[in-house]
């Protein structure tokens with residue numbers, strides 16, 4: 001398996017509870033390396049754009065409010081089969097369904113405030129990385 005990249009967000013519910021380090025530790029222990037990271041307050045425009053694919057879903061408005069409710073940490077992660085590796089350590093969207101040992105099982109508050117985002121395909125990873133980072137901000 002080749003070394004690839006994925007995009008991650010530590011969401012406002014996690015930064016609010018000072019879990020940036022704890023979440024990052026689980027990502028690192030899963031074999032992922034943080035090759036870019038910044039703490040930002042997402043604008044409403046950024047959140048709407050980032051989650052555009054969900055714009056017709058009933059939870060879209062709430063999701064945009066949640067993602068702009070506090071700081072997030074956007075990260076580029078590198079590792080073998082990074083997209084799948086990250087999705088595996090994140091766990092199911094709803095923490096009630098998340099397996100033991102996953103970030104969402106350990107830390108998510110509910111199906112919306114679920115502590116982390118991770119790209120769901122290599123193609124989306126590339127798009128999402130470019131949404132938040134310039135090439136010179138990523139140091140592999």
Ligand code: RTP
Pocket residue numbers: 059063092093111112113114116117118119120
């Ligand atoms: P993500 O995109 O954040 O990595 O999570 P995911 O693939 O597991 O979930 P997705 O279906 O893409 O949904 C994106 C985010 O929207 C919020 N959500 N709320 N209230 C609800 O029923 C609901 N469903 C999803 C979550 O924050 C989810 O991560």
Ligand code: MG
Pocket residue numbers: 118120
């Ligand atoms: Mg998703």
